[in-house]
Every structure is written in C-alpha cells, then in structure tokens.
Amino acid sequence: MLKMENRQRIAIVTGANKGIGLAISRKLSENGTLVVLTARDEVRGQAAVKKLQDVGVKDVVFHQLDISDPASITSLKEFVKINFGKLDILVNNAGVGGVELRSPTTLIEGDSESLFAAINETYEMSKDCIDINYYGTKAMCEAFIPLLHQSKSPRIVNVSATFGKLRFIPGDSIRKELQNIDNLVEERLEELMESFLVDCKEGRLKENGWPDRTFSAYKVSKNAVNAYTRILAKNYPKFIVNCVCPGFVKTDLTYNTGTLTAEEGAKGPVMLALLPDGSPSGQFYNQTEPTSFE
Template sequence: MSKMEAYKRIALVTGGNKGIGLEICRQLALNGTNVILTARDEKRGKEAVEKLTKDYGLTNVIFYQLDVTDLSSIESSVGFVKSQYGKLDILVNNAGIVGHEFSKPIAEKINNGGDSSYILEVQAKLQAADLKFLAAMTIEPYEKAKECIDINYYGTKAMCEAFIPLLQLSESPRIVNVSSYFGKLEFIPGENIRNEIGNISTITEVRLEELLGTFLEDFKAGRLKESGWPDMSSAYTVSKVAVCAYTRILAKKYPKIIASSVNPGYVKTDINLNTGVISTEEGAKGPVMLALLPDGSSSGQFYDETELCSFE
C-alpha cells in the first residue's frame, strides 16, 4: 500500500498553489487527509506540493492541474479522482478572484512596501468594510467583473456539479465554498433582490443565474445603483452572495452532503495586495473546520471564520 492509500479521507482543493488554498491543503494533510492540491498553473501547483513535502514532510499531498472555468479540465480531474480513489470525501472550492483592480498609483504605493502608514490606513478601512474608500482605490472594468462571476460563482457550481456523483459515494461528504465577508445578503442594497435571494423556499439555481445575468447587463449599462446592486466591489460581492445562496440550495437538494460557505476573514494574501490582518494559518481554520465537520452537522450554513453566522 502506498503512503497515499494509508490515509482515509480524500480532499480536493481548488486554487491550492498559494494563499488560503495552500494553507487549507497543509492543514488538511496534517490532519491525515489525502489531499489533491489543484491549481490552474501546473508549475505553480507542482512547486506548492514540493514546498509542502520539503518544509513539512507531508507525503499525502499530490498535484492535479485544474482550471475551474475549463470544463474539460474539470472533467479530467473527475476522471482522475474516480480512477485513483473511486470517491471524493471533501471538496473545497477556494479558487477566486476580485472583480476590481487597484488603481495603478495605489498598487505601487502598497506593493513597494515603502509607505507603511498608508498600508495601515488601507487595512483599517478595508477591515471596517469602508466601501467608499475601496471604490476610490479601485477600478472595475466589465471584463473583470464578468471573469469574477465566472470564476467565483460558475466555477464553484461547475465543480460541485461535476464532483457530486463522487461525493455521494463517500460516507461523510463535505463541500466547503469559500465566500467572503461581502457574501452576506446585507451587502445587496436592493430589497427585492435581497428578498428573492434570501428566500430559501423559492430561490432556484435558474432564478439565481437569471439575477446574475441581470446584474451583468446592469453593470454594462451603468445602472447598478438604481437597479439595487452594490456599486463598489460589485461583482465580487454579488458573486460571493451567489456562492452562499447556491450553498443553501445544494444543502436542500443533497441532504446527504454537508455543504457550507465561509468567510475566511481578512487574510494577508495576494488578492488584497497582502494588506490583510490575519495570517493564512488563521484564515484556513474556518474552511478546514467545515471540511472536517462531524456527521449530523447542520448543512447550508454560512460561517464567519469558525463561527456560525447569519446569511441574511
């Protein structure tokens, strides 16, 4: 029996080459889970696995190339997991991007690391979810907004749909969808949209995706505010709210699977130019806890780091 086979649970993590995803892989592997660290870039993914082996002596992590927006890549990974393990126990949908870009002077100021008082100001404003400040520092081109919805929501959904047959062969299947602080409904200003998305008795995947389509049309037409959408960090917020809503729909549709969504916290990673206030070790705690939830735990819930939190 190989070392990989000696471990019981099989987990697959998307966007595992860096940031929170890499740390989720490390913590799951330390826990004794067999981890398939996936990344869209083969070189970055293989280097991440080598790092986990070299720095932590972990031999129960392997690499598989996976871009969550590429259906053939998803299908190939399903085929791999099926042939190697015959099932999947834990799916962590961590891969994600922000739909905005930091404006050039701001990015330079932060990246050069020279202006530490400015970095502290940025941290305080972002921690306080100061959306006006965020808007002043960022630009949100339509193409980036669309890419954000495609990766964060449709990528998560495609992964769930593709792996659910293998998850259903597990004795304790878990899905963890990494959302955000902005994944809470309260960040959608429009009451009608909030009520529709928040009504678990009536919301469906079809309706959720109609709303995403409307959001992108409104974005293109420059009428976000009057249509009830957030007009700052809008695609990121809408994508993460949709991830939480989709997780609730999943939980209802597949009662055997424990599906959760989670805000990992404001974590120091490339996604926020490393302005975050907690380490990846702290940020991975929530997703890992949810990946290892005991049988009988409640499904469809949203967590703020390791604490249960209301989606509404």
C-alpha cells in the same frame, strides 16, 4: 493507482497554489487527509506541492484545475475517479476579487478602507469574477456530486466572504429573492447573475438595485455562492455543505492589506471540511463561528 491508506479521506482544494488554499491543503494533509492540491497553472501548482513536501507534508498530490474550464474539470474528475473512486471533501476556495489596483501607494496594511479607495473595476473584471467565483464553484459541485455520493461523509466547503451577506445587496427585490431559499432555484440564480452583468455593462447597477462600487461583482458573486450553498444543502441532505468567510487575510486578493495570516484564514474552512456526521448543513460561518446570511 495512487497509494492511499485504507479509509483515508480524499479532498480536493481549488486555487491552492498560494494564499488560503495552500494553507487549507497543508492543514488537511497534516490531519491525515489525502489532498489533491489543484491550481490553474501547472508550474505554480507543482511548486506549491514541492514546498509542502519539503517541510514534510506527505499526503498531497497535484492536479491541474482551472475552474472556469470544463475540460480541465473533466480531466480532474477522471483522475479522482480512476485513483480513488470517491471524493470526501470538496473545498471550493479558488476566487478572484474582480478588481484591479489603481493606486498601490495609498494602501495601508490592516485598513480595508484604503483598499476600497485604491481599486478600479471594469465590466470584463466583473464578468470574470462572476464566471470564476460563482459559475466555477457551481461547475465543480456539479462535476463532483457523483463522487461525493461514494463517500461515507461527504463535505462541501464554499469559501465565501462577509461581502456575500445579503445586506450588501441594496435592492429590496433582489435581496428578498436571494433570501427566500425555499423558493429560490438555480435557474433563477443564473438569471440574476446574467441581469447583474447586463446592468454592469450598461451602467445601470445603482438604479437596478445592485452594489455599484467597491467590489460590486465580488459582492454579487459571493451572495450567489451563499445562496447556492443553501440550495445544495437542501437538495443533498446526506451531504454537509457550508460556506465560510475566512476573515480579512493577508493574501494577493487583498493586496496583502489583511490582518490575518493565510494559516489563520484556513482555520474555518478546515474545521468545516472535517465536521463530524450530524453537523449542521447550509450554514454560513465567519471563520470558525456560525454567522447569519443577513
């Protein structure tokens, strides 16, 4: 058993070896939370923990986690169950952009348009993006809901993006289905993700109402994360479940074109992870401010 203070909160942060996830882990730990910092790569994850410990951050332990690998999720679940018997905070931060850089030389710092113009996206990248950003997030929630039930103040924070807003889905019927949270169920959300991937493979994104360029799979995956967040909030009224755009952050995901530091990007997710009881659930935030799903 790992040593933990009585009544100390336990958090898992996914994709925490770098970028916003690493900054979230640091802030939560400095706040008195015991953080299970996870990364898909053992070496990169251990190095991240050492980096935090070297600057005096104590309450952080490492566990390997690839959110697209069910066996890896099960192994983490056993680790948390055996050592803590509960989970208080799940921060689903791990994500990919679903694109590759075509022309790095044209990137301009702080200019998202230069990034949009420099990328390329293939079916394989799109599939990876949906698998990791949506299905990985969902698999993590499903695996940890029983341990979150053991917490007095369960919190789930899904790190989403402004691209997850409904206005980035051009097709009226798809957008209305995602918007109609009272009727939307997880099975239908999965059917929509599968239709997107079929249309992506067959080159029919535009004609079938999907975003057809500039982070198309990313927009669809984050719309699905937002809808799933709302479904979870409805199904688990004792939990506080929210999603958040961290802002335009200088990390590998934006090829360092962002305007905010990782520490600034972590502010919204950390605020939501530490919300007091009775706070709103099923909401979308832009950094630390509530924003609309539209």
